[in-house]
Every structure is written in structure tokens, then in C-alpha cells.
Amino acid sequence: MPKIIFIDSGNTSRTVDAEVGSTVMENAIRNSIPGIEAECGGACACATCHVYVDEAWLEKTGGPSPMEEDMLDFGFDVRPNSRLSCQIKVTEELDGLVVRTPERQA
Amino acid sequence: MSEPIKTDVLIIGAGPCGLFAVFELGLLDMKAHLVDILDKIGGQCAELYPEKPIYDIPGIPFVTGDGLTKALLEQIKPFGPTFHLQDMVTTIEKIGDPLFRVATEQGKVFETKVVVVAAGGGSFQPKRPPIPGVEAYEEKSVFYAVRQMEKFRGKRVLIVGGGDSALDWTLNLAPIASHLTLLHRRQDFRAAPDSVNKMMALVAEGKIDFVLGQVTELQGKDGQVACAIVRRNDNSVFNIACDAILPFFGLTMKLGPVANWGLSLKDDLIEVETASFETSVPGIFAIGDINTYPGKLKLILCGFHEGALMAQKAHRYVYPDKKLTFQYTTSSTSLQKKLGVA
Known part of the structure; x- marks a missing residue:
């Protein structure tokens, strides 16, 4: 099962097992990862599951879709490697993915 | 102080669960006023995903948040609910048995026999x-x-x-x-x-x-x-x-004044019993995403079910002397009259 590593703003790292086909957000919620709120439940409608994808993984995750980019306007401290974790689908290729959670969501 | 608005039931939140509660209450002859902080009806369906699909409403394979809101409004039309939008309930005070005085941020005051908290994720506040x-x-x-x-x-x-x-x-x-x-x-x-x-x-x-x-x-x-x-x-x-x-x-959801109403809470959700979804305060109910009980699922369809059971118990408070007979909309002429179809 692919592993995802969440690093919070205090640099604490948490590794979780993620099912292929689920979203990065779902794995964060299932494992009570702090710093991911996911108010809308994964509808790409709230920007409270905002993460920074580690630079080394950017190519594999790809960038945000136009709809996701629109929602990111409501995120905070949005950077070029910002994504909404509900829009990143876990694949075997993403085994070892590193994402950082921002200081706050909302 | 302005003259209080008297009603059978005050519903806090005009999302899908609050709207369907109007239907279930209406069938049992209870009138409702609804207060919502948004400038539109529909709650999260209107604010978060008006154009996004919902696939798990029983009997409706596909509907958008906006479509569901419109359909519910059509369904509850016979019961003439009154909406108070862009306002937020701040205080609930028990003044009778049960009778509540409910005040809003904009200075409205209600006197209601029953309060139904259908506030979803709380109130929408600017981020x-x-x-x-x-x-x-x-x-x-x-x-x-x-x-x-x-x-x-x-x-x-x-x-x-x-x-x-x-x-x-x-x-x-x-x-x-x-x-x-x-x-x-x-x-x-x-x-x-x-x-x-x-x-x-x-x-x-x-x-x-x-x-x-x-x-x-x-x-x-x-x-x-x-x-x-x-x-x-x-x-x-x-x-x-x-x-x-x-x-x-944009907006985010905060529990807001709900925390100050003296209701038993667990993880920022209102604890209810599952026979009627009444809170720790008799006469105050909580339905939809805002409540919690063993096995709770935050699904619109669960909120609909909760509203139906809530209405049965609410009837006892609003009409303490009337006996309630269970009826089906399919066969009851009296229910069909209320719906304006008989």
C-alpha cells in the first residue's frame, strides 16, 4: 500500500498507509492528521484541505485543475506548490509522497 | 423591545434538513419560521456546492445542491414557512414549559414552543x-x-x-x-x-x-x-x-453561538437521543450535520429521517392535548388537503 508522509508546520512528520484510488485528504481525515479540515467533505468547494506538495513530487502529482485553482483563491498563503489534498488521487506511483500542511486552513 | 414573533417551531438553519423539517412539521399542523445567516436558502447546498452533483438522495439518482434546494422549496410551499435570512440566532431562553424566547443578531425576537437546531456545520463566517x-x-x-x-x-x-x-x-x-x-x-x-x-x-x-x-x-x-x-x-x-x-x-463554518445555549455537546456537535432527536433540553431538537449520536452519518438523507421523527415529538409540545394518528400522504385525505392536492 502506498505511504503518504504529512509534515505539519511545526515539522512533525506522520506517515500513513493510503489505499490506491482514495484521495490524500481522505487519508488525512481517516488518520486524524492535524491541519487538514476538509469542511466540504471533498467536493473541491472550500479550500480547507490545502497542502504544499514537496518539490520532489510536483511532477508526479501534477498541478491543480482550473476549478481547484479557483478554490485555492480562498486558501491562505498559497504557493506555487499548493494543492487541495481532496483533488490528489493516490496511485502506486505516489508511494512515499510528501506533503506539508500550512500553519492554518481558515 | 420589538413585539415577539409567535410561532409553533423555530428552525435554526435553512439547509436541506431545516427545509424538509418544515414539511414533516407541516403535515402535523405545526407552523415554522426559519433563521439563516446566509443571504440565500439552501445552507451548504447553496453556499458550498450549488452546481455540484449529489448522488445519494433516495429516489433521485442525480441532483445538484441548487436543484435539491429548489425541489425542497417546492415541496414545502403548501406550509408557507417564513424565512429570516442574513440573521443569526444568538440566545435561547426558556420561559415556559416548553416555551422559548429566541433572539437574533438583527434584533428579532421569537416566542416558540419548539426549537429545531438544523445548523449544519454551524454558522458561515468570513474567513x-x-x-x-x-x-x-x-x-x-x-x-x-x-x-x-x-x-x-x-x-x-x-x-x-x-x-x-x-x-x-x-x-x-x-x-x-x-x-x-x-x-x-x-x-x-x-x-x-x-x-x-x-x-x-x-x-x-x-x-x-x-x-x-x-x-x-x-x-x-x-x-x-x-x-x-x-x-x-x-x-x-x-x-x-x-x-x-x-x-x-470566502466563508468558513464556525459553531458560533450554538455553544452558548446550554445544550450537551460532544466534539462541537449537539448530543441527541435517537427516538426523537431531542437535545439535553426538552423542547430543543437538533437534526442534520450538527447533531451526534452512536452511528451518526452526516448524510442529507439521515437528516430527513431525523426531521420526521423530531416532528412526532414536537407535536406533543405544540398540541399537548391532541392525539396524533399516524397517516400516509398516499392515502390520507386530510394530509392531501394540507398539501393542497385533495
């Missing part, structure tokens, strides 16, 4: 940007809503965001402010194309400034902002001098 120390400026020189445009006459105004609110207020305040800057993190907007075009025209005429970047820090004193420190996407930093800042970063 606060992650600018260190922004709290000290709020309501003094940083505003998340415009109540009076005149307040900004002759001022240097900085509007932050790229959605409809940011664009609308840019257009409205451009003739009033002495200088207006719109700050957004990218060239694209999530707003009506017509508003974007009008804004771009004002920029081209030199009437307003449009700047790319994000605010990282505020400078000022005693709550009066003097300038905003802005970081561009290439990490370079510059200042925008301003007298007022209007950040429009």
Missing part, C-alpha cells in the same frame, strides 16, 4: 486571512463585509481576493474611494466575467490599480492600518499604503 495580528485591526480598518459604503468615502482602500465579492466591491467602491487597489494572487478570477471586464476597464482607464500578490503583514497603530506588506509570487516584497482593507476569502 480570516493568516496575517499575524490582523485581529487588532478588525472592525476598525479591516472589514470582512461592507455595511455602509459611505464609510469608505475619500479613503485609500485595499481589496484582497479574486471572487465575486472582491470584484463587486471593487466596482462599487471605485467611485467612492480616493484610491482603490485590488490585490489578487493570480491573473485569473473566480467571478462573473462581466465584473472582471468592468474591473479591467477601470484599470485601463487608470482609475484603480490591480496588483498580483498576497498580504503577509500589516503596519499601523491602534487598529488603524497604514500599509500592507505584500509578497509577489517571485517572493519580492513591496508596500501598499491604505486606510482600509477588505479581504474577501
Whole structure:
């Protein structure tokens, strides 16, 4: 099962097992990862599951879709490697993915 | 104090569960008023996903948030609910057995026999940007809503965001402010194309400034902002001098005043029993996403079920002397009369 590593703003790292086909957000919620709120439940409608994808993984995750980019306007401290974790689908290729959670969501 | 509005039931929240509760209450002859903080009916369906699909409403393979809201409004029309939008219930006071006096932020007062909290994730509130120390400026020189445009006459105004609110207020305040800057993190907007075009025209005429970047820090004193420190996407930093800042970063849900009503809570949710979804206070019910009980699922269909059971118990409070006979809309002439179809 692919592993995802969440690093919070205090640099604490948490590794979780993620099912292929689920979203990065779902794995964060299932494992009570702090710093991911996911108010809308994964509808790409709230920007409270905002993460920074580690630079080394950017190519594999790809960038945000136009709809996701629109929602990111409501995120905070949005950077070029910002994504909404509900829009990143876990694949075997993403085994070892590193994402950082921002200081706050909302 | 204004004359209280008397009602059988006051529903807090006009999302799908609050709306369907009107139906179940109406079949049992109880009239409802609804209070909601949004400027529109539909709760999260209207605010978060009006155009997004819902696939798990029984009997409806596919519907959007907006479609579901419209269908529910049509369904509850025979019961003539009264909506009080852009208002928030602040206090609930028990004055009878049961009778409650409920007051809102806008100064409305209700006297109701039953209260139904159908507040979903709580109340929608403007998102606060992650600018260190922004709290000290709020309501003094940083505003998340415009109540009076005149307040900004002759001022240097900085509007932050790229959605409809940011664009609308840019257009409205451009003739009033002495200088207006719109700050957004990218060239694209999530707003009506017509508003974007009008804004771009004002920029081209030199009437307003449009700047790319994000605010990282505020400078000022005693709550009066003097300038905003802005970081561009290439990490370079510059200042925008301003007298007022209007950040429009959308809405977020906060539990809000629900926490102060003396109801038993667990993890910011209202604890209810599952025979009637009554809270720890007799006469106050909680249905939909805001409640919790063993096995709870935050699904619209569960909120509908909760509303139906709630109405049975509410009937006992509203009509203590009447016996309730269970009837089906399919076969009961009396229910069909209430629905206006018999």
C-alpha cells in the first residue's frame, strides 16, 4: 500500500498507509492528521484541505485543475506548490509522497 | 423591545434538513419560521456546492445542491414557512414549559414552543486571512463585509481576493474611494466575467490599480492600518499604503453561538437521543450535520429521517392535548388537503 508522509508546520512528520484510488485528504481525515479540515467533505468547494506538495513530487502529482485553482483563491498563503489534498488521487506511483500542511486552513 | 414573533417551531438553519423539517412539521399542523445567516436558502447546498452533483438522495439518482434546494422549496410551499435570512440566532431562553424566547443578531425576537437546531456545520463566517495580528485591526480598518459604503468615502482602500465579492466591491467602491487597489494572487478570477471586464476597464482607464500578490503583514497603530506588506509570487516584497482593507476569502463554518445555549455537546456537535432527536433540553431538537449520536452519518438523507421523527415529538409540545394518528400522504385525505392536492 502506498505511504503518504504529512509534515505539519511545526515539522512533525506522520506517515500513513493510503489505499490506491482514495484521495490524500481522505487519508488525512481517516488518520486524524492535524491541519487538514476538509469542511466540504471533498467536493473541491472550500479550500480547507490545502497542502504544499514537496518539490520532489510536483511532477508526479501534477498541478491543480482550473476549478481547484479557483478554490485555492480562498486558501491562505498559497504557493506555487499548493494543492487541495481532496483533488490528489493516490496511485502506486505516489508511494512515499510528501506533503506539508500550512500553519492554518481558515 | 420589538413585539415577539409567535410561532409553533423555530428552525435554526435553512439547509436541506431545516427545509424538509418544515414539511414533516407541516403535515402535523405545526407552523415554522426559519433563521439563516446566509443571504440565500439552501445552507451548504447553496453556499458550498450549488452546481455540484449529489448522488445519494433516495429516489433521485442525480441532483445538484441548487436543484435539491429548489425541489425542497417546492415541496414545502403548501406550509408557507417564513424565512429570516442574513440573521443569526444568538440566545435561547426558556420561559415556559416548553416555551422559548429566541433572539437574533438583527434584533428579532421569537416566542416558540419548539426549537429545531438544523445548523449544519454551524454558522458561515468570513474567513480570516493568516496575517499575524490582523485581529487588532478588525472592525476598525479591516472589514470582512461592507455595511455602509459611505464609510469608505475619500479613503485609500485595499481589496484582497479574486471572487465575486472582491470584484463587486471593487466596482462599487471605485467611485467612492480616493484610491482603490485590488490585490489578487493570480491573473485569473473566480467571478462573473462581466465584473472582471468592468474591473479591467477601470484599470485601463487608470482609475484603480490591480496588483498580483498576497498580504503577509500589516503596519499601523491602534487598529488603524497604514500599509500592507505584500509578497509577489517571485517572493519580492513591496508596500501598499491604505486606510482600509477588505479581504474577501470566502466563508468558513464556525459553531458560533450554538455553544452558548446550554445544550450537551460532544466534539462541537449537539448530543441527541435517537427516538426523537431531542437535545439535553426538552423542547430543543437538533437534526442534520450538527447533531451526534452512536452511528451518526452526516448524510442529507439521515437528516430527513431525523426531521420526521423530531416532528412526532414536537407535536406533543405544540398540541399537548391532541392525539396524533399516524397517516400516509398516499392515502390520507386530510394530509392531501394540507398539501393542497385533495
